[in-house]
Amino acid sequence: MYQDQIIIDGLQYCHWNRDYFKSLRDSGITAVHATLAYHENARETLSQFAKWDQHFENNKDLIMPILEVEDIYQAKASGRVGIFLGAQNCSPIDDEIGLIGVMRKQGLLIMQLTYNNQSLLASGCYEATDSGVTRFGRQAIAEMNRVGMIIDMSHSAEESTLQAIDLSSRPICISHANPAFAHSALRNKSTRVIKALAERGGLIGFSLYPFHLPGGSQCSLSTFCQMVADTAEIIGVEHLSIGSDLCLNQPKQVLEWMRNGRWSKKMDYGEGSASNTGWPAALPWFNASQGMENIYSGLVEQGFSLEDTQKILGGNWLNFLREGLVLEGV
Amino acid sequence: MYQDQIIIDGLQYCHWNRDYFKSLRDSGITAVHATLAYHENARETLSQFAKWDQHFENNKDLIMPILEVEDIYQAKASGRVGIFLGAQNCSPIDDEIGLIGVMRKQGLLIMQLTYNNQSLLASGCYEATDSGVTRFGRQAIAEMNRVGMIIDMSHSAEESTLQAIDLSSRPICISHANPAFAHSALRNKSTRVIKALAERGGLIGFSLYPFHLPGGSQCSLSTFCQMVADTAEIIGVEHLSIGSDLCLNQPKQVLEWMRNGRWSKKMDYGEGSASNTGWPAALPWFNASQGMENIYSGLVEQGFSLEDTQKILGGNWLNFLREGLVLEGV
Structure with a gap:
């Protein structure tokens, strides 16, 4: 059953507080990849770590940090939610x-x-020109490989992503994005990228963020599960996962920070527009952490075996x- | 014999490079407390950590990081020098x-x-007024106790030190300073401080920095060992150690950074003076890491048992x- 499984959400950026940690724990989820930084530089990232230390100290009964894979089993065994931290940009390493x-x-x-824009390491998916992995980027990939920091290309441009897949000696991930064949969007990934990713042992996490879905906020669970099935046809089940991109209870200022950081003098609307500036309406079947259980049922109904669903x-x-x-x- | 013992130098700030690591290894020393930061803020401290990561990566055969006490045994067993890192100031935590x-x-x-001056946490030993541990300082002491970060009051003022000893739930150290009864100096410690430190289980490390010694650079090994014996009379052998304050191969700019950081517009000469601006002349019996072996012999000659000398x-x-x-x- 769902409750007995190891369930992992490969990306969330919710408003983290005790109430939310409770709802996560009650949902039966085992571990969540939480975003620590979008545009925060090295110094600011330290404060983000300090905030998480405080969350872990104050909510020991509900959450625990994941630093190695064994911690996930410990989280499961102790009925707590494991949190593993990641950055959506390379800003934490400065230069x-x-x-x-x-x-x-x-x-x-x-x-x-x-993260969408050109960085010191590679090109983001919103840039007009995709210049690939930079000189610093090549060294950074080697260093990330050396120390065991996972490379994520969710918000990167096509050629940069293909190069990173090729340059990295370890498999990389696209923690939260959908195949462009299901829904065309700058943030979604071409079949070429998805195939290259899988060929090198990589992982893609299907996003539940409405801007990435066919039909947006109207996307049905079965349409979502069809997209999963279609992708499995191309690259197999082993490379598929969920990266919900769930951003619950966040004020609009957080959306604006994600989109604008400190780089834009005029408001940038990201995947929205001047006439649609806010968070997209939530999917009714994925408006809280219980959504993972809905997907579980949906995939089984779609025809996936229990074993594949659990994978x-x-x-x-x-x-x-x-x-x-x-x-x-x- | 000396070579079989665990030998620890409780403070050095040498010019760290492969040649020096070799000389340390050849000296038979087991572990060194190396200064990571004097005035470096949080961001700059990260770069200092990055530098040490590079030292550890490039000199794996000679040195290894000490993160817990077991690592010291591992360093000894593998014939390498263990390095444990500390800061001489609270600048790494910003505010x-x-x-x-x-x-x-x-x-x-x-x-x-x-570090000599008033900080956000307490008063330094060079301030005219010693206002004790601050509001932030009290919380910082509790937090350092909680996470297992050792409090060092080597460069702190008398009342601040007494308060820190009292406030801390764990024993604290004065990693490098001498008793004022042996040589009067702002940096040396009163018998009252040394007794209070020992009563709470603390540790003092005798300094080999000439400005802290009776007779300065002329201080003989036997005078040094007499000071150790006199201190043992007062607080017992269990609270005594060595914190050499060795600063080999450092240019004068480093001395000026230690003394002036970014706080002083005019040159501050610290323990020196306008007519004596540079590093003090080295002690002939402690001008390199072999000095620890000289002290070992000196203490035995002074009448310490082998067991006490090893402590x-x-x-x-x-x-x-x-x-x-x-x-x-x-």
């Missing part, structure tokens, strides 16, 4: 290669090379982390 | 209580509350770290 190891030791397990809902993330987090260099 | 846990996780095992040269630090580094909160 300093040595901060990759520093941040990894601090508990940053996953880092995107770009998509958590088992594949577990295996991916088992390989991806092995510390070699630190 | 943020949560950075104590962050820095502790990164590997900052020891932190002074002040002073390393055993007491080992026991102090065993208690002091236990992680409670992180």
